[in-house]
Amino acid sequence: MLVQCIENEIAEIETSEKEKSEATRKLRSAADLLVIAAVSEWARAAETGKNGGLLEKSSDEETSEKIFSAVFESVGEGILLIDKDMEIVKANRRACEIYGLMVQNLIGAKVSSLTDEPGAHILTEFFSTLIEGQRKSAEVTGVYVDGKTFPATLTVTRSDMDGEKYWQIIVRDDTDRKNMEKQLREEKQIIEEMNLTLKNVLHSIERDKKEFENRVASKIRTTLLPSIAKISKTTSDGTRKVYLSLLEQQLLSLTEGFERELDGGLLKLSKTEIEICRLIQAGNSSKEICEALKLSFDTVQTHRRNIRKKLDLNGRKLNLHAYLLNRML
Amino acid sequence: MRTMWDEEFEVVIIGSGFAGLAAAIEARKYCDKVVVFEKMPVPGGNSSICGGIFSAAGTPLQAENGIEDSPALMLADMLASGQRFNYPELARMVAERSTETLLWTIEELDVKYQPSLSWVGGHSVPRSYNTWNASGSGIVKPMLAKCRELNIPVRLKSCLANFVDDGNNAIEGVEIREEYIFPKSESGTPKRIRATRAVVLASGGFSQDKEFRAIQNPRLTEDIESTNHQGATAESLISAIRAGATPVQLSNIQLGPWASRDEEGFGVGSLFSMLAGFPYGIIIDVSTGNRFVNEQSDRKLLVDSMLNLGTESIAIVDQKGVAYATTLDQCLKRGVVRKFDSIEELAASNHVPLMPLVNTIKSYNSSIEKGEDRFGKWIHKGLEPIQYPPYYSIRLLPKIHHCMGGIRINTLAQVIGIDTRRPIGRFYAAGEITGGIHGASRLGGNAVPECILFGRIAGANAAREPLRSGHPLSQE
Numbered sequence: 100m101l102v103q104c105i106e107n108e109i110a111e112i113e114t115s116e117k118e119k120s121e122a123t124r125k126l127r128s129a130a131d132l133l134v135i136a137a138v139s140e141w142a143r144a145a146e147t148g149k150n151g152g153l154l155e156k157s158s159d160e161e162t163s164e165k166i167f168s169a170v171f172e173s174v175g176e177g178i179l180l181i182d183k184d185m186e187i188v189k190a191n192r193r194a195c196e197i198y199g200l201m202v203q204n205l206i207g208a209k210v211s212s213l214t215d216e217p218g219a220h221i222l223t224e225f226f227s228t229l230i231e232g233q234r235k236s237a238e239v240t241g242v243y244v245d246g247k248t249f250p251a252t253l254t255v256t257r258s259d260m261d262g263e264k265y266w267q268i269i270v271r272d273d274t275d276r277k278n279m280e281k282q283l284r285e286e287k288q289i290i291e292e293m294n295l296t297l298k299n300v301l302h303s304i305e306r307d308k309k310e311f312e313n314r315v316a317s318k319i320r321t322t323l324l325p326s327i328a329k330i331s332k333t334t335s336d337g338t339r340k341v342y343l344s345l346l347e348q349q350l351l352s353l354t355e356g357f358e359r360e361l362d363g364g365l366l367k368l369s370k371t372e373i374e375i376c377r378l379i380q381a382g383n384s385s386k387e388i389c390e391a392l393k394l395s396f397d398t399v400q401t402h403r404r405n406i407r408k409k410l411d412l413n414g415r416k417l418n419l420h421a422y423l424l425n426r427m428l
Numbered sequence: 429m430r431t432m433w434d435e436e437f438e439v440v441i442i443g444s445g446f447a448g449l450a451a452a453i454e455a456r457k458y459c460d461k462v463v464v465f466e467k468m469p470v471p472g473g474n475s476s477i478c479g480g481i482f483s484a485a486g487t488p489l490q491a492e493n494g495i496e497d498s499p500a501l502m503l504a505d506m507l508a509s510g511q512r513f514n515y516p517e518l519a520r521m522v523a524e525r526s527t528e529t530l531l532w533t534i535e536e537l538d539v540k541y542q543p544s545l546s547w548v549g550g551h552s553v554p555r556s557y558n559t560w561n562a563s564g565s566g567i568v569k570p571m572l573a574k575c576r577e578l579n580i581p582v583r584l585k586s587c588l589a590n591f592v593d594d595g596n597n598a599i600e601g602v603e604i605r606e607e608y609i610f611p612k613s614e615s616g617t618p619k620r621i622r623a624t625r626a627v628v629l630a631s632g633g634f635s636q637d638k639e640f641r642a643i644q645n646p647r648l649t650e651d652i653e654s655t656n657h658q659g660a661t662a663e664s665l666i667s668a669i670r671a672g673a674t675p676v677q678l679s680n681i682q683l684g685p686w687a688s689r690d691e692e693g694f695g696v697g698s699l700f701s702m703l704a705g706f707p708y709g710i711i712i713d714v715s716t717g718n719r720f721v722n723e724q725s726d727r728k729l730l731v732d733s734m735l736n737l738g739t740e741s742i743a744i745v746d747q748k749g750v751a752y753a754t755t756l757d758q759c760l761k762r763g764v765v766r767k768f769d770s771i772e773e774l775a776a777s778n779h780v781p782l783m784p785l786v787n788t789i790k791s792y793n794s795s796i797e798k799g800e801d802r803f804g805k806w807i808h809k810g811l812e813p814i815q816y817p818p819y820y821s822i823r824l825l826p827k828i829h830h831c832m833g834g835i836r837i838n839t840l841a842q843v844i845g846i847d848t849r850r851p852i853g854r855f856y857a858a859g860e861i862t863g864g865i866h867g868a869s870r871l872g873g874n875a876v877p878e879c880i881l882f883g884r885i886a887g888a889n890a891a892r893e894p895l896r897s898g899h900p901l902s903q904e
């Protein structure tokens with residue numbers, strides 16, 4: 100419990116992740132040592148209690164037993180004490196929660212019943228090779244009361260008492276840690292996927308660029324070249340001037356067009372109206388427009404009125420040329 | 429009354445022992461959304477630590493061993509030990525459907541039992557199965573595995589605080605304290621859970637509730653130990669009474685005469701006395717070395733005579749009798765049962781006067797030969813004189829064990845309202861929380877069939893209640 104609190108504190112501290120995890124690791128191993136010390140003390144106290152049989156325990160002994168069992172009960176890790184028959188002789192509250200069993204069910208049970216078969220083999224191996232005071236850890240698969248399995252780390256320490264072999268096991272349920280690792284793995288995967296996506300985006304931008312270039316080329320082919328052809332064919336000076344200005348405008352729109360703002364109102368215009376707007380934008384007078392489009396003056400004037408209406412310019416002191424100057428058509 | 433609900437299930441079950449888990453498994457056959465709430469951090473309650481003794485009449489093992497038995501005989505035994513405080517219609521169901529319930533655990537749950545029957549005190553014949561591991565966990569574990577398989581969540585640290593009714597004499601849901609830390613009643617956060625079909629209360633007895641049990645029976649002072657798990661307390665019973673349930677026979681609280689003075693709770697000694705010491709040995713008063721009671725009486729008679737004695741008592745069995753003990757190794761290992769090469773050593777170690785003890789054994793052995801015992805122990809052909817060393821002794825201490833009282837249900841496991849004397853709508857109960865099935869004294873091994881049978885009935889009936897309509901999760 101205390102360890103948990105300190106761990107949380109560490110998590111809050113503003114320092115590098117590496118320092119934090121180092122601190123947590125140190126704290127945990129200190130806590131483990133404390134637990135191990137507490138367990139041996141507790142077990143010794145319990146042992147003298149038992150050997151004393153009917154005799155009253157001294158009050159000193161009783162207090163220390165109380166303290167140690169309080170530590171034993173409140174540590175955040177599961178603790179099991181195993182005897183030479185591989186049976187559990189003591190278990191704390193956390194161990195009960197980890198395995199979903201009441202202490203009455205844990206006491207007397209074979210420790211092998213708490214893991215899968217490979218786990219049981221590892222434990223047997225530890226029990227037969229560890230020397231007094233030695234400690235070893237292993238990651239095993241634990242079994243919950245309903246048969247569900249979970250990842251667990253077992254730290255086994257041999258700690259003999261009164262000439263009998265005993266082993267303490269600290270049990271850590273790694274479900275959360277594994278989940279965190281899984282989450283990290285998933286996040287990494289997401290980042291990798293994002294990388295891939297970015298690559299694809301770049302790729303498609305490249306493609307778009309190509310497409311754009313193609314479009315420019317085709318625009319040049321379909322609009323500029325015909326205009327130039329018209330210019331070279333035409334005899335009327337006025338008309339040539341009109342086409343030249345149009346050509347200029349078209350060239351401009353090819354280079355600058357994308358930076359100009361797109362106007363909602365312009366979308367309402369008809370094809371002829373757009374044509375007229377383009378000519379106005381290029382600075383042509385109504386008369387010049389009549390000539391270029393082969394329309395009567397009145398018709399052009401009607402178009403101009405309608406354009407003003409559609410662009411919501413009626414009643415405003417703004418001429419069409421000024422308005423259209425910075426818009427993309 | 430309109431209520432905000434945090435969550436909704438079809439059947440809501442309180443308690444994860446035999447009764448609650450049987451209800452869950454059965455309810456799941458008829459509907460999808462079933463949940464079990466358990467206040468402790470570990471599931472199983474008393475069921476998971478119980479001795480795993482299952483009494484039933486007319487079983488395959490009885491047939492195999494040529495033992496004649498019938499539900500009628502089992503019922504007669506129940507009514508005799510219950511001193512006819514039993515509601516006969518409920519007791520009859522336990523006797524009549526005990527074998528069906530046993531077979532259900534074998535066929536549905538694949539529970540494994542030991543190959544021989546035990547003869548437990550108060551039963552006229554051997555009719556008790558034992559789980560393979562001499563523990564109720566041999567049944568609870570498969571039940572929990574089944575729940576996992578059926579996607580029935582068992583939510584731990586979730587304590588029932590209150591029932592919520594619909595204002596129309598029916599239960600509509602419960603208030604649960606989530607992340608509850610036993611025994612702090614104010615811990616956790618309240619959540620309202622709606623049951624669109626019904627609620628099943630299966631929260632067990634109150635043998636560990638020192639205050640409440642002393643209110644019901646002042647002789648049960650707080651220094652008396654109990655065999656029960658820590659969570660066997662009365663708050664859910666009180667909630668049920670508040671919700672209109674009928675409390676019955678709450679002062680009928682059983683003490684177990686077979687428990688050991690040398691370990692906490694039920695331990696491993698209780699089964700030693702129950703299966704070997706009492707049926708195949710003798711109980712003596714250590715101060716006199718004399719027998720004082722028929723060792724095969726029901727628990728109430730045994731405890732009453734032990735307490736009347738005012739001194740300590742021990743049970744003694746020899747090498748022949750010890751063969752019936754299922755927990756001998758653990759008992760010896762923990763110093764709960766001690767083994768002696770002679771009666772002299774046994775007497776000295778237990779501070780029993782030797783000559784009277786020797787005489788007691790002699791006279792007991794001769795009553796076996798005569799076929800008649802002055803304390804009324806039934807002399808049958810399996811009973812042998814105490815004469816083959818080594819001898820074994822266990823120091824006895826009666827401990828509070830079982831609550832025969834609780835809330836009143838009918839044969840459909842519906843909770844009976846105290847105002848109307850009719851069922852409260854959508855409210856079921858099963859197991860040790862219910863009262864009056866065993867009367868004044870429950871026979872050994874009769875709780876398991878009772879809890880599972882009524883749990884199944886409650887679960888099935890709860891799941892078949894008509895679905896409540898509406899979208900309450902968004903209600904204000």
Ligand SMILES: Cc1cc2nc3c(=O)[nH]c(=O)nc-3n(C[C@H](O)[C@H](O)[C@H](O)COP(=O)(O)OP(=O)(O)OC[C@H]3O[C@@H](n4cnc5c(N)ncnc54)[C@H](O)[C@@H]3O)c2cc1C
Binds near residue numbers: 483875
């Ligand atoms: C040590 C011992 C040995 C026994 N041996 C035998 C035997 O061999 N044979 C036999 O037939 N009988 C035996 N019995 C009796 C039998 O085990 C019980 O009567 C039976 O297990 C009760 O089952 P249950 O489902 O009603 O209650 P339990 O198994 O006790 O389950 C009730 C559950 O409800 C939970 N709960 C309580 N209140 C709340 C709340 N407010 N909110 C949420 N959850 C709550 C409890 O924590 C508990 O987990 C024994 C009893 C004990 C104590």
